Amino acid sequence: MLGVISCPKCKNVCGISLEQKSKKCIKCDYLIKIKKVRIWVKTKERSNLPELIKKVREEIENASPNIRDY
């Protein structure tokens, strides 16, 4: 299972495998703990990821400040 998360520090959106426990942010080097962040979407298809990442990124940009409250 794959998911889309965003970095709590820099808001960079990236795709992950949900079996992972943590992932290092490619932008700011922050070690993201998968369990502690919101998984925006889940998918089984790796080929869907780029499209979903794009969507989530737009969603975050348009979101109200409440949604950024992790």
Ligand SMILES: [Zn+2]
């Ligand atoms: Zn980051």
